[in-house]
Amino acid sequence: xLKAIYPGTFDPVTMGHWDIxxxxxxxxxxLVVAVLHNPAKQPTFSIAxxxxxxxxxxxxxxxxxxxxxxxxxxxxxRQQGAQCIIRGxxxxxxxxxxFQMALMNRKLAPELETLFLMPKEEFSVLSSRMVRExxxxxxxxxxxxxxxxxxxxxxRLKESGNFS
Ligand code: PNS
Numbered sequence: 001x002l003k004a005i006y007p008g009t010f011d012p013v014t015m016g017h018w019d020i021x022x023x024x025x026x027x028x029x030x031l032v033v034a035v036l037h038n039p040a041k042q043p044t045f046s047i048a049x050x051x052x053x054x055x056x057x058x059x060x061x062x063x064x065x066x067x068x069x070x071x072x073x074x075x076x077x078r079q080q081g082a083q084c085i086i087r088g089x090x091x092x093x094x095x096x097x098x099f100q101m102a103l104m105n106r107k108l109a110p111e112l113e114t115l116f117l118m119p120k121e122e123f124s125v126l127s128s129r130m131v132r133e134x135x136x137x138x139x140x141x142x143x144x145x146x147x148x149x150x151x152x153x154x155x156r157l158k159e160s161g162n163f164s
């Protein structure tokens with residue numbers, strides 16, 4: 001059985017993440033979407049919100065589960081008995097960071113393979129950071145986050161940005 005981990009911060013979940021999840025679940029038997037829970041960082045969306053959003057989104061997929069992790073990704077992947085890590089690459093600018101992370105993870109856990117998937121071109125310039133910035137300033141984020149999460153994401157970002 002091929003089990004993969006798709007790790008990320010997901011602050012918030014974007015159409016790019018959703019695109020990668022849908023591609024990855026077709027390739028593997030079991031996909032664990034793993035949300036980084038780093039108590040030292042202050043994300044806009046709480047860990048509970050990010051997990052709830054991802055669970056709601058992936059609920060129709062029996063082979064996808066959502067979990068949280070802290071510490072090293074490779075430790076979590078080993079605990080889970082996963083053979084690979086999935087990462088999305090959007091543009092060339094992602095490459096340097098992703099390359100370094102994949103090689104560090106390989107050094108730490110040579111048995112784990114990192115697989116890179118490309119989202120649809122229209123999501124290649126989309127990031128959680130941009131969604132947060134636009135949403136907090138009251139801009140339209142329709143089409144940038146999954147439809148079923150749109151209303152809650154908009155409200156939450158407006159609250160965080162004190163936009164009135
Ligand atoms: O969505 P992001 O912020 O690009 O995801 C980054 C993430 C969570 C995959 C990365 O920060 C991570 O794996 N953090 C856990 C700590 C770790 O394992 N570090 C060593 C790899 S460089």
